[in-house]
Amino acid sequence: MCQLMGMSCNNRATTSFSFTGFSARGGLTADHVDGWGIAFFDGQGCRVFQDDQPASQSPLADYVRQHPIRSNVVVAHVRKATQGDVQAANCHPFQREWLGRTWVFAHNGDLRDVECPSGCQDMPVGSTDSERAFCILMHRLRQHFKACQQPPSWTELAPVLADITNELAAHGNLNMLLSDGQALYVHCSTHLHQLTRHHPFPKAHLVDRDMSLDLGPLNAPGDVMTLLATEPLTLDEPWQALATGEFRVYVQGQEVWRQHNPQARAFPVAWPDPNLKKPPVGLLVP
């Protein structure tokens, strides 16, 4: 599987400290060694850094750890390949443009029998179930909002995305971070935790490295930041687990929308599917 990290905040902030802990899971404290990626939104712009080397050893990850980039929204991923080989084209987050905004997507889970429909405008470049799911998701958004010339607001997008993620999550575990830089959309099937920080900001200690940071001097009283991570990144902070089937939206660091699908299920890591007629491209037998 893989691990996810996300951030939403109201004033552009850096995530070097969090990424230092998170990227250790790419080979140092966990075995998600098949590549990594991180997307930083700043205004309309989105910069994505990716490498197929383990995040704990990658010189580019070292660059990202040492050069703080201020952002409103961050989406990051360390990969442990289940479907698709180890190469740059299979590194998350994936990105597509829609109505003049860059959308990025990172996923943890194993999805079966997800194939892009004929006429799907977005097609996968690599060979992962995750990118196929992203293409389907963007295709569904394009269809639903096909009359739009401008990007819909998050209030319009949230219920539509909740429906789409519910459908995709019927094909396997969909722990997911999705953003267009305006909002951070999150779905949980099995493992995802959130932490919201605001004044007074604590001193934080990483789970994965023996490092602490006093967040007080780095933040102003009005700053609000929410972090998402597959497993908590820091000790002594009130991380909350999301429930199976939860879909949440974060804007400017705060949760603004939530829906829970009580029919959602968590799939075992290697789950059999007796109805699977043909194996999806790149499927690895566990």
Add this chain to the structure above:
Amino acid sequence: MCQLMGMSCNNRATTSFSFTGFSARGGLTADHVDGWGIAFFDGQGCRVFQDDQPASQSPLADYVRQHPIRSNVVVAHVRKATQGDVQAANCHPFQREWLGRTWVFAHNGDLRDVECPSGCQDMPVGSTDSERAFCILMHRLRQHFKACQQPPSWTELAPVLADITNELAAHGNLNMLLSDGQALYVHCSTHLHQLTRHHPFPKAHLVDRDMSLDLGPLNAPGDVMTLLATEPLTLDEPWQALATGEFRVYVQGQEVWRQHNPQARAFPVAWPDPNLKKPPVGLLVP
């Protein structure tokens, strides 16, 4: 204006030496200081590095200079803003996915009165004439090949792209590098030079830095590489200027297709357009 650098080769090669010279034009030997970007294709994957800082000073450009990335095709750009402000969203190369391939585009020139048509599937994220031209180009490709489920070959794409670039070049100078990782498509309105290297490989000396490199030990006898650049990057090598209206295609380091439009014109750097009814978004009065 801006400057362009491109590379096509038959065996994955690095461009650190060339980029060291090229990126000096972002603030050291020329004033293209409004950001830079470079795309590296490797197999299906495409990694893009961008920054809105001058390439000669950007820590990320320093990372790219110091960490060679082996690629089949490279597209790079240093920006001097004419339309659109200085921000990440306006840094070239721009990228879009079409039929499961990543396409990247970098442009030097000033295009007037280019607006995405209604229903254009690709919309600009930033505010440059260049990204609008790229969106129009991709829209035209999608329309022309709308029956295709698989990416067309370069032999099918070349004549269609030659027509599209001819049309765009009627709106201003279109010095352009475009690639899907399979082929490198090039159009020249004013300034673009090419150099093909093969055995025996020379010792090259940069124009912009006092640096030499003996290319012999770095290459095998069968290696072929073509470099494209707005102005020659090295001394003592046979760089050739492309003509106004030339469209060329490079595959695996070699020129494979060429068309010349004798009606094409080179526009002055700040050219008046008496027929311009409304200024395009972000147009700066010279």
